[in-house]
Every structure is written in C-alpha cells, then in structure tokens.
Amino acid sequence: MSSIFDGGPISETLSLIDPRYRAGLETVGVIFVAIWLIATTLNPILEFFLRVWRVVLWIRRQLLRAWRRLFPPPPPPPEPRIEAAPIPEEKTIWETRAPAQPTFPKENGIPIITVANMKGGVGKTTIVANLAPYFRARFGKPVLLIDFDYQGSLTQTIRTEAGYTDPDLTAHILISPNYAGEKPMTFAREMRRSLEDIFIYTANYPFATIENNLLADWLQSPASDLMYRLCALLQRSEFQSKFGAVLIDCPPRLTAGSINALCGSTHLLVPSSLDDMSAQAAEYFLNQVSRMKANVFPSLKVIGVVPSIIYSESRYLVGEGRALDRLKRYGEKVWKRENFVLEDGRVPRRADISNSSGQGVPYLRRAAVKQIFDRLGTDIEERMKARL
Numbered sequence: 001m002s003s004i005f006d007g008g009p010i011s012e013t014l015s016l017i018d019p020r021y022r023a024g025l026e027t028v029g030v031i032f033v034a035i036w037l038i039a040t041t042l043n044p045i046l047e048f049f050l051r052v053w054r055v056v057l058w059i060r061r062q063l064l065r066a067w068r069r070l071f072p073p074p075p076p077p078p079e080p081r082i083e084a085a086p087i088p089e090e091k092t093i094w095e096t097r098a099p100a101q102p103t104f105p106k107e108n109g110i111p112i113i114t115v116a117n118m119k120g121g122v123g124k125t126t127i128v129a130n131l132a133p134y135f136r137a138r139f140g141k142p143v144l145l146i147d148f149d150y151q152g153s154l155t156q157t158i159r160t161e162a163g164y165t166d167p168d169l170t171a172h173i174l175i176s177p178n179y180a181g182e183k184p185m186t187f188a189r190e191m192r193r194s195l196e197d198i199f200i201y202t203a204n205y206p207f208a209t210i211e212n213n214l215l216a217d218w219l220q221s222p223a224s225d226l227m228y229r230l231c232a233l234l235q236r237s238e239f240q241s242k243f244g245a246v247l248i249d250c251p252p253r254l255t256a257g258s259i260n261a262l263c264g265s266t267h268l269l270v271p272s273s274l275d276d277m278s279a280q281a282a283e284y285f286l287n288q289v290s291r292m293k294a295n296v297f298p299s300l301k302v303i304g305v306v307p308s309i310i311y312s313e314s315r316y317l318v319g320e321g322r323a324l325d326r327l328k329r330y331g332e333k334v335w336k337r338e339n340f341v342l343e344d345g346r347v348p349r350r351a352d353i354s355n356s357s358g359q360g361v362p363y364l365r366r367a368a369v370k371q372i373f374d375r376l377g378t379d380i381e382e383r384m385k386a387r388l
C-alpha cells in the first residue's frame with residue numbers, strides 16, 4: 001500500500017519499524033499533519049474575529065458611558081436615620097451608695113498589690129503566681145496570696161505546685177460578715193511542701209454565688225459595708241506583722257471580691273496584652289478606676305500597665321508597637337505619667353509558662369522565667385518606692 005511517506009528519509013525510518021505497527025504510526029502521522037494544516041490556516045481567521053470582538057466590546061463600553069453621562073441614574077434614597085440608643089451615664093453598683101464606714105490602707109503598712117483588668121486571659125494569674133516567690137525572697141517574710149477569682153486558677157496553680165489536688169475555698173472568709181468572730185488567719189493555707197512561706201486564701205466556683213448573695217444582702221442593709229471588709233482585716237496587726245506583701249488575683253469583672261481588693265490594696269497593677277482590643281479594654285478599666293478612686297478607694301496607687309504575653313523580649317511586632325504607643329499616650333493624658341507602661345517589666349510569651357498553666361509555678365524551675373519575673377518585680381518595687 002502506498003503512503004504519503006513513500007520515498008525520502010521518513011520512509012527510510014519507517015522501514016526500520018516492525019511492519020505490524022507501521023500502518024498505525026502512519027495513520028497517527030497523517031492525523032497530526034492534518035490538524036497542523038487546519039490550525040495554521042484557521043489561526044489568522046480566528047485572530048481577525050477576536051479583534052473584531054474586542055472592537056465591538058470597546059464600542060459598547062463607550063456607548064454605555066455616554067448613555068450614563070446623558071441620563072445619570074437617580075441618587076439612592078437617603079439612609080433612614082438611626083437614633084443612637086440612649087446610654088445612661090455609667091455608674092457601677094459600687095458607686096451608687098456612699099461608703100458607710102470606709103477603711104483605707106495605712107500609709108506605712110505592707111504593700112498590698114491587686115492585679116486586675118476587665119479583660120480575661122491577659123496573664124493576671126500568671127503574674128501573681130510567679131511574683132509570689134520573688135517577693136518572698138525580696139522581703140524575707142511570708143507572702144499572702146488572695147484568689148478572688150471564682151475560676152480558682154491561682155488556687156489550682158499554687159496548690160498543684162505544693163502537691164494538693166483537691167479544690168478549696170477560703171477567700172469568702174475575707175469578705176463575709178458571718179466569720180467576724182473567727183480568726184481569719186487560721187483559714188490562710190500555707191503551701192508548705194514546696195512553697196514554704198507562701199500562704200493563700202483559695203477560690204472555687206461556689207465563690208461566685210457567695211459574692212452574689214453578699215451583694216444582695218448589702219443592697220438590702222445599708223449599714224453593712226461590704227466593700228471594706230478585706231481592708232479592715234488586712235490592716236489588723238496579725239496580718240501586717242506576719243506578711244511582707246499581699247498579692248491579690250481578680251477575675252475579669254468588678255465583683256464583690258474585686259471591689260474589696262481595690263479598696264483594701266495599696267497598689268494596682270494592670271496587665272495587658274499588646275493589641276488594639278486589649279489596650280482599649282485596659283483603658284476602659286482604668287477609666288472606671290479613675291472615676292471611682294476619689295470616692296471609693298482614694299488611697300489606691302496605680303503602678304501602671306504591664307505588657308503581657310508579648311511576642312518577643314527584644315522587639316515589638318508592628319501591632320504591639322501601635323498598642324504600646326496608645327497606652328503610653330493614654331497614661332500621659334489621663335494619669336499624667338510618662339512611665340505609665342512598665343516596659344522594663346514586660347512579660348514575653350514563653351512555652352515554659354503556658355505549659356505549666358494551672359500546673360505549678362515555672363519561676364521556681366526555669367531560670368529564664370525567673371529572670372522575666374525578677375525584672376518585673378524590680379520594676380514594680382522601683383515604682384512603689386518612687387511614690388506614685
């Protein structure tokens with residue numbers, strides 16, 4: 001059978017191939033050549049139509065533009081005016097009533113430091129737990145911890161470190177009138193096994209119910225001063241002489257425990273993560289503190305905001321830098337302080353810290369963690385000495 005490949009080099013090559021496959025190969029070759037011929041012939045025709053199509057689209061666009069210029073669409077109807085919801089002037093329940101028998105911490109008493117912020121998860125409990133051994137070493141006297149957070153994270157952290165696993169609740173003793181006759185000191189648990197000289201009043205979920213009931217009682221009987229019960233106790237000589245410092249951990253809410261902490265403390269430390277939302281939350285809380293300070297806890301001194309769980313010790317991320325500047329400007333404007341942010345005491349994010357969440361105090365085991373909280377403790381001490 002003759003083929004288009006007869007004669008010439010292709011024919012010679014094909015003659016080397018097994019005759020059984022040669023016919024098939026020749027057919028494939030013929031199809032390939034046919035497709036190639038059709039494509040090269042059709043290509044200029046397709047390109048021509050494509051150009052024509054582009055010109056048609058361009059003319060259509062120009063006509064539409066001209067049409068819109070001549071007959072512009074009617075403006076959209078105005079947005080209906082939405083009235084802003086009336087928000088009453090903010091006043092917490094603790095400001096609604098003038099204190100009956102306020103008690104304030106003594107000027108020359110032991111440091112009582114509340115660690116608080118309305119924002120959750122910013123490292124409040126971590127800071128209290130890891131500062132406890134720092135202050136124990138610095139003052140050479142026992143340190144008292146008070147867990148006023150019904151979540152009981154500080155309690156769990158400290159008790160697990162000392163080898164206790166069962167939940168415990170004693171913090172209510174400090175703010176309840178029922179125990180006035182008892183010796184409150186007997187309820188402070190010493191964490192003897194590995195946290196010698198660290199005492200704690202513990203918290204647990206029922207504490208939230210106890211706080212609510214105390215608030216209800218207080219609202220019904222104006223004579224009792226729920227807000228100052230802790231203060232009155234901590235000013236007693238048995239507390240003042242036994243302890244070198246008191247550290248109080250608060251929940252992210254202005255509870256009965258939190259208000260007792262603010263009224264009974266000499267100092268307030270506000271941890272904050274460095275992002276816009278956390279900075280905004282810290283400012284909101286500090287505005288509340290500023291508003292209540294004059295009437296409710298006039299002797300409280302604000303140490304400042306400590307940047308917490310930040311990305312790195314050596315440099316700030318762009319967003320962190322922005323939040324830091326915002327907090328500094330806020331401190332200058334509202335608190336008239338240039339050193340309102342404790343930059344030297346900043347707490348970076350560390351795996352050793354998050355891994356031991358609720359499981360113990362990494363300050364005692366990890367040199368790098370100890371260094372972080374030693375620096376924070378030093379920064380706090382310097383500010384306390386500098387009379388805020």
Ligand SMILES: Nc1ncnc2c1ncn2[C@@H]1O[C@H](COP(=O)(O)OP(=O)(O)OP(=O)(O)O)[C@@H](O)[C@H]1O
Pocket residue numbers: 119120121122123124125126127149151153250251252308309310347348349350351353354355356357358
């Ligand atoms: N510097 C840090 N590095 C790594 N993880 C941290 C650090 N600080 C805190 N964390 C982790 O972040 C979580 C929240 O911390 P922590 O419980 O101290 O915050 P909090 O402000 O007390 O929260 P809450 O408002 O719920 O009481 C925990 O899991 C803790 O281990």
Ligand SMILES: [Mg+2]
Pocket residue numbers: 124125126149153154249250251
């Ligand atoms: Mg906490």
